[in-house]
Amino acid sequence: MKTLRGLLTALFILSVAAPAAVHAVQPDEVLDDPALEARAREISAELRCVVCQNQSIDDSNAEIARDLRLLVRERLVAGDTDEQVLDYVVARYGDFVLLRPPWQPNTYLLWAGPPIMAIVIATLAILFLRTYQRSRNASLGPDPLSPDDRAELDALVERVAATTRTGTGPSSTFRAELADGLRHLDHPENSEDSLGDDGANTGPDSNPDPDRDTHQ
């Protein structure tokens, strides 16, 4: 199982190569100046242990990791900036040693990838839903009820709702749900129970929302 092997590889290499230590930064590497040491730790977290599967030199016990940790500290003590330290190591080991890929022609696609994907997916989703909605709306006709009929239906719904708003027994619950459903049918934005009452919207046994959209 490679999950085990991956983590195992790291420890294997360190155990074989450095039977002494079993952990990363050693006390004798720690610089006296805490600010420099903090910078060293940060820089080390950005450098890859090139013989390990996927560890920074800060985490790895390989010999090369220790050598590089000492190198980083040596350069910091010599006065290099963080950039200069990284450049020093990259000059000798190549871009591969950087855990944060640099922004350069062969990584433009990598760094630009996530924002581009976000924009593309969002655009596709919006376009697709909008054309779909438009085509559906176009295929629906006007309100099949005349304005008088619709007013009568609305009044009827209100009466049913009014009579069933009180009470807690099962039949009144049912009537309440029926009223909710009817109300939601035509005026979904007015239905105050549309989210709280599971019966109206989300239960399998209740009236599902019809697919008719009578509003533009």
Added chain:
Amino acid sequence: MRRLIVILPVAAFAALIGVMASLLTDSERNNDPSRLPSALIGQPVPAFELPAVTRNLPGGFSSADLRGRVTVLSIFASWCVPCLAEHPQITQIAETGTPVYGLNHRDKPEDAENWLRRHGNPYTAVGADLNGRASVEWGVTGVPETFIIDADGRIIYKHVGPVTPDALNDKILPLLRGTRGG
């Protein structure tokens, strides 16, 4: 439009399979996964100076020694098993007349001396890198590694891992001949 969108996933996936297939069938990659290109190719030899390993070995050298003619630098250690495997090939390189310098990486001096005595010393000079610092200057990640340096002191080739007879005949010897002739 919809047709175009639904084809996108298959197309992307096909491209991915192509990439993976090309990586898996790349025999060079499979046989030599350590094929990390060196950042130092084309660069001048880094500045370094190594003391002799012991009094008994021709010893100590520095970056100045690697200038003026084509040379080879061999990173080795007595505790490194593949180094023993490549030793005949390194000896062969030395026999072509190219000076081979040995960087003894993190080794006990007596061990290195014994190893060379047992197996033969092909090196013009052997330098001791007890703490690995000089190796870092060369971008060394492990042992053995072998570098070819041209007469101007530029690194032109790096071989990671043991020099196999194939690597010797297919890559290193031709390069040496070419560089010397050119």
Added chain:
Amino acid sequence: MIAEIGQYLLILTLVLAGVQATVPLWGVARGDAAMMRLADRTAIGQAVALLAAFAALTHGFVTSDFSLEVVFQNSHSLKPMLYKVSGVWGNHEGSMLLWVLVLSLFSAAVGLCGRNLPPTLKARVLAVQAMIGLAFLAFIIFTSNPFARLTPAPPNGAGLNPLLQDPGLAFHPPLLYLGYVGFSMAFSFAVAALIEGKVDAAWARWVRPWTLAAWSFLTAGIALGSWWAYYELGWGGWWFWDPVENASFMPWLFGTALLHSAIVVEKRDALKSWTILLAILTFSMSLLGTFLVRSGVLTSVHAFATDPERGVFILAILAVTIGGALTLFAWRAPGMKGGGLFAPVSREGALVANNMLLTVAALTVLLGTLYPLILEAFSGGADRVSVGPPFFNSTFAPIMVPLVLMVAVGPLLAWKRGDLAAAGRKLIPAAIAAAVVIVATFVLKPDGPWLAPLAMGLAAWLAAGALVEWTSRIRLFSAPLAESARRLSGLPRAASGMTLAHLGLAILIVGITGASAWRAELITTLAPGESAEAPGYTVTLGDVSRGQGPNYNFERGVLIITKDERKVAELFAERRFFPVAGQTTTEAGIKTTWLADYYGVIGERGRTPETANKWTVRFYLNPLVPWIWLGAMVMVLGGGLSLTDRRHRVGAPRRAANASPAAAPAPAE
């Protein structure tokens, strides 16, 4: 002998899989119910055969039969029995057997419990499962046979890696596979639906429990692996964006998206093609992960030998399964009828946004994981870059922030057309809670990174928002308690499951923030009795004793942690040396409290005469780290709770009957 039986069982299963992959489909074409039902029986048959094969392999490990090559390579007579057993799946061949076993268990479960499924759908689903099983069984039999013999049989094994002898690591693969491979069910349902040519609410209702189960297992498996890395590897790290970790995280991200989009299919009959695609993609990520981890395509500079032959085989399986499914999708999806309409601001709209963000997140992880390979392939090996934690941390977190913000809002929006203002009003308590937490965090920890209070505020917003939604549903503070109780008993468990899962996410965010922002560390050498200062604490090394375990020698040190003269923790840290394996491991001494972990490690003894009495000591204070795993556990509980929703047992509604009276005057879909 038993191993040979195991071998025969594998071949038998292969045959059964072949039958299951073909006969039921033929039965559907002919309308032959008996042929369709055959799938149920072969599914159960496969599961039984593989269970027996697995038992045979376990027998080999338990009896330390070193004539079996896998046992030789991965076990040793001195291993404690628990780890002999867990060694069964702690290697390539055994874990592949576990892989197909889990696949067959899911198929058998559908065969046994899928009584509500229409026979044609069921037959197709089981056929697709069998095709996947067929491919991997062939892979096992021809390239990774766990029952391969070694002659002559060696006297003892080579596999005594102490790192693998750990309970956390023992259970991590089975849980992970139950999740990983469990998503095959959603995949099979999706492909079956594409073959049928229709997706409806009923389909979504049937897919949901399987997806929920797989998701819950995967969450647990990932969390367990992360926890193991934390306490075993010795420096308190818990997530490394390692390709192998990413291989399990990508199916999780897509699977979460799938769970949410399936809701829309079920409730509103919309987003059908998209959900099908997600189901295919989720399992595709599982398969891709299997490939990446076993093919050897991901190598490091001085790595072990790669195994391209196996890699090519798996790649071929991927090409056929995923390529086939995606091609089928491209062909059939446009023909599917669309479903309900909805306004951009609505529950569906929120779920679409959820899906978009999760998809971008998953694709980002995929891009980062694969980029080095892609670049290498295109440059012929010349261009090598590393994509490590800095990349993932920079890109993943910004995607998650808007997602988490919306998790609180989405459940408060109505279907079809939501009222954002009303939802906003309901969330005022959550906003206040967030503001309070931000300020409080800043006051308590002014020195940490400035993002940390914001992250804590985000978690508070999410937690409060989830609770606001739940309490408003049962009218907890707005109606008499009796009514709330009534509503609570009527509330579908899936609703409470959702709240619990979202709360779990909030807890997880708190844990991650604490672990990343306010860690304190001390690295030093101490002699027994000596002390050193860590920020806010004093670390004293007590006695260092020596002893022997079952197969190791150890050095145990006591680290006494005091704060302001008061002892807060006594940590027992060990260094273990395993003589047979020649390896050393460390066991950190960890004290877990609600607020933090005290984490102590003892290193090696000094090697010069002056330092011979001093040991390397490391102490880490990891604030809120236990909340990471607590949050994951709560998420799993939420998933489990949703699974017990009675609607999953009742089965899908017969939507046509309900819809007809209301929809009479409406045009057909």
